[in-house]
Amino acid sequence: MKAIVNGKIVVPDGIHEGHALLFNERILDIVDANAIPANVEKIDAGNGYVLPGLIDMHIHGYLGEDVSDGSYEGIRVMAQGIVKNGVTGFLPTTMTISYPALHAAFRQVRKAMKDSHSSEWKGACVLGVNAEGPFINPSRKGAQSGENIRTGDKEFLQEYLDILRVFTIAPEMPGNMDCVRAMAGKTLVSMGHTDATYPQAISAIDAGVRHITHLFNAQTPLKHRDPGVVGAALSDDRVSCEIIADKFHIHPGLFDIVARLKRDKLVLITDCTRAGGLEDGEYTLGGQPIFVRGIECRLKDGTIAGSVLKLNQAVHNMRENCSLPLWEIVNMASLNPARCIGLDATKGSIEIGKDADIVLCDESICVKATFIGGHAVYRA
Numbered sequence: 001m002k003a004i005v006n007g008k009i010v011v012p013d014g015i016h017e018g019h020a021l022l023f024n025e026r027i028l029d030i031v032d033a034n035a036i037p038a039n040v041e042k043i044d045a046g047n048g049y050v051l052p053g054l055i056d057m058h059i060h061g062y063l064g065e066d067v068s069d070g071s072y073e074g075i076r077v078m079a080q081g082i083v084k085n086g087v088t089g090f091l092p093t094t095m096t097i098s099y100p101a102l103h104a105a106f107r108q109v110r111k112a113m114k115d116s117h118s119s120e121w122k123g124a125c126v127l128g129v130n131a132e133g134p135f136i137n138p139s140r141k142g143a144q145s146g147e148n149i150r151t152g153d154k155e156f157l158q159e160y161l162d163i164l165r166v167f168t169i170a171p172e173m174p175g176n177m178d179c180v181r182a183m184a185g186k187t188l189v190s191m192g193h194t195d196a197t198y199p200q201a202i203s204a205i206d207a208g209v210r211h212i213t214h215l216f217n218a219q220t221p222l223k224h225r226d227p228g229v230v231g232a233a234l235s236d237d238r239v240s241c242e243i244i245a246d247k248f249h250i251h252p253g254l255f256d257i258v259a260r261l262k263r264d265k266l267v268l269i270t271d272c273t274r275a276g277g278l279e280d281g282e283y284t285l286g287g288q289p290i291f292v293r294g295i296e297c298r299l300k301d302g303t304i305a306g307s308v309l310k311l312n313q314a315v316h317n318m319r320e321n322c323s324l325p326l327w328e329i330v331n332m333a334s335l336n337p338a339r340c341i342g343l344d345a346t347k348g349s350i351e352i353g354k355d356a357d358i359v360l361c362d363e364s365i366c367v368k369a370t371f372i373g374g375h376a377v378y379r380a
Contacts, residue, residue: 001022001023001024001028001037001040001041002022002023002024002040002041002042002043002374003020003021003022003023003036003037003040003041003042003043004020004021004023004042004043004045004050004358004360005020005033005036005042005043005044005045006033006044006045006046006047007021007045007046007047007048007049007050007360008045008047008048008049008050009021009030009050009350010049010050010051010052010326010327010330010350011030011327011349011350011351012327012331012335012349012350012351013327014325014327015049015325015326015327016030018032018033019031019032019033020032020033020035020036021050021350021358022036022037022040023356023358023371023374024356024374025355025356025373025374026353026354026355026356026374027350027351027352027353027354027355027356028352029352030350030352043360043369045360045368046360046362046368048360048361048362048363048368049326049360049361049362049363049365050350050358050359050360051086051330051334051350051358051359051360051361052330052334052335052347052348052349052350052357052358052359053086053087053088053089053334053347053355053357053358053359053370053371053372054085054086054087054088054311054312054315054333054334054359055087055088055089055090055127055333055334055337055338055341055343055347055348056082056087056089056090056091056269056270056272056311056333056337057090057091057127057130057165057166057242057267057269057337057340057341058091058093058130058132058213058214058242058269058270058271059078059082059090059091059092059093059269059270059271059272059276060092060093060094060095060132060271060272060273060274060285060286060306061074061078061272061273061274061275061276061285062077062078062081062082062272062274062276062277063077063078063081063274063276063277063278064077064274064278064283065077065078065274066273066274066284066285066286067092067093067094067105067109067129068094068095068097068101068105068286068287069105070101070104070105070107070108071108072108072111072112074108075092075108075109075112075126076112076121076123078090078092078123078124079112079116079121079123079124079125079126080122080123080124081123081276081277082123082124082310082311083123083124083370083372083377083378084367084370084378084380085310085311085312085313085367086311086312086359086361086365086367086370087124087311087370088124088125088347088357088359088370088371088372089124089125089126089127089338089343089347089357090124090125090126090127091126091127091128091129091130091165091166091341092105092109092112092126092129092130093129093130093131093132093271094106094129094130094131094132094133095132095133095144095145095285095286096132096133096134096136096141096144096145096146096148096149096193096286097133097134097145097148097286097287098148099150099156102131102134102156105129106129106160106163109126109128109129109163110129110160110162110163112126113126113127113128113129113163119375122377123377124372125372127165127341127343127347128163128164128165128166128341129160129163129164129165130165130166130167131157131164131166131167131168132144132167132168132192132193132213133148133149133168133193134148134149134150135149135150135151135152135153135167135168135169135170135173135176135179136149136168136169136170136173136192136193136194137149137170137172137173137193137194137195139195140170140193140194140195140218140219141193141218142193142217142218142303142304142305143285143286143288143290143299143303143304143305143306144193144286145286145287145288151173151174151175151176151179152169152173152175152176152177152178152179152180153179154178154179154182154183157179157183157187158183158186161186161187164187165187165188165341165342166187166188166189166190166211166340166341167183167187167188167189167190168190168191168192168193168213169189169190169191169192169194169209170191170192170193170194170195170196171191171194171196171200171201171203171204171207171209172194172195172196172197172200172204177203177204177207180204180207180208180209181207181208183208184207184208184209184210185208188210188211188340188341188342189208189209189210189211190209190210190211190212190213190242191204191205191209191211191212191213191219191229191233191239192212192213192214192218192219193213193218193219194218194219194220194229195219195220196219196220196228196229197220197226197228198220198226198227198228198229198231198232201220201228201229201231201232201233202232202236205232205236205238205239209239210238210239210240211239211240211241211242211340212229212233212239212240212241212242213242214242214243214244214249214269214271215230215233215241215242215243215250215258216230216243216249216250216254217244217249217250217304222234234258234261234262237265239265240262240265240266240267240336240340241258241262241265241266241267242267242268242269242271243255243258243266243267243268243269244269244270244271244307244309244314245268245309245314245317245318246295246307246308246309246313246314246317247295247317247321248295248296248304248307249271249304249307252317252320252321253321255317255318255321255322256321256322256323256324259318259322259323259324259328259329259332260323260324263324263328264331264335264336264339265336266332266336267332267333267336267337267340268311268314268315268318268332268333268337269311269314269337270307270309270310270311270314271306271307271309272306272307272308272309272310273285273290273292273297273305273306273307273308275290275292275297275306275308276307276308276309276310277308277310278292278308280292280293280294285297285305285306288305290305290306292308295307295308295309311333312333312359312361312365312366312367313365314333315329315330315332315333315365316364316365318332319365331348331349334348334349335348335349336348355372355373356371356372356373356374357371357372357373358370358371359371366380367380368380
C-alpha cells in the first residue's frame with residue numbers, strides 16, 4: 001500500500017485538503033492525514049494537486065510519430081511521451097487515409113491495446129482507437145485528404161468493434177445517415193468535418209450521433225439565424241463536445257461560455273500531431289506537409305492542421321479562462337472522456353475501487369509524477 005500525502009486531492013465533485021490518498025493497483029481510500037496506517041510508503045505531493053490520470057480521446061501523434069503510419073513502435077513512443085503530460089490513457093487517432101492504411105493502423109492499435117496493460121509497457125494505456133474519418137464532407141475536410149473520403153461503411157467499422165471507441169462522420173453526405181443508424185449504440189458516433197445545417201444536425205442526433213468532433217472547427221458555425229452544427233451541439237444535452245483549448249483553435253473568450261453550457265458533456269482534447277513535443281519546423285499529417293510555429297500548425301495554404309497541445313496545458317488554459325472550479329475542469333480531461341468511451345467504471349476519477357491512475361502536479365498543472373495502475377511511470 002502507498003499513501004500520497006501533503007497534496008490537494010481532486011475528486012469528481014471537489015478537492016480534499018489535509019487528507020491522504022491510499023492506493024495499490026486501485027484506489028483504496030481517502031483518509032485524514034493523521035490516520036495513515038503504519039508501514040505505508042509515503043509519497044509527498046509537495047502541496048501540489050493530486051489529479052486523476054488524464055485521458056486524451058483524440059490524439060494523432062507525438063514525438064515524431066503518427067498513428068496513421070501504422071507503426072506499433074510509433075504508438076509505444078507516443079504512449080511513453082504523453083505520460084509526462086499526465087496522460088494515463090489515450091485513443092490513438094487516425095486520419096482520412098486509404099483503407100489499406102487504416103487496416104494497418106487499426107491492427108497495430110489492437111496489438112498495442114493488448115500490450116499496454118502489461119508491466120513492460122511503461123507508457124499511457126491504449127484504450128481503443130478513434131477514427132477521424134474517412135466518412136466526411138470534402139467541403140469541410142480541413143487538413144484531411146480529400147482523395148480518401150468515403151461513404152459511411154458499417155461493414156468496415158464493425159470489423160473493429162473490439163477496439164473502435166469513436167468515429168467521425170458527416171451525416172449530411174449521401175448514405176452516411178444509414179451508417180449513423182447502424183452504428184448508434186455500438187460505438188460513439190461523432191459528427192465532424194461536416195457542412196450539416198442545424199436541422200440536419202438535429203436529425204443526426206435523433207438518429208444516434210452523441211458526440212461532436214473538435215467543436216467549432218471544420219463544421220457549420222453558430223449564426224443568429226442559422227445555428228449550424230455548433231448551435232445544435234451547444235443546445236442539445238444528448239451530445240458531448242470536444243474542444244482544443246490551445247487558445248488558437250478557439251478564442252479563450254469562448255471557453256467559459258462553452259464550459260457553462262456543456263458542463264459534464266465537455267471534453268478537452270489535444271488533436272496533437274507528430275510535431276507535439278518537438279521544435280518548430282516542417283512535419284507531416286496524414287501524408288501532407290504541415291508547418292509548425294509556436295502553437296500553430298498549418299498546411300502550406302494556411303489551413304489549420306491539428307495542434308502541438310499537451311493535455312495538462314489544456315487543463316491549465318481552461319482554468320485560466322473559465323469560471324468553473326478546478327475539479328470540474330479536471331473532469332473535462334479525465335472523467336468526461338472516460339464516460340464518453342464507456343470506461344468510467346474503472347477510470348477517469350479518484351474514487352474507491354477505480355484504477356490507481358494518478359497525476360501529481362503543481363499549481364500551474366505542470367506534471368511532477370504519473371502513476372498508472374499504482375506504478376510510477378514518470379517522475380520529473
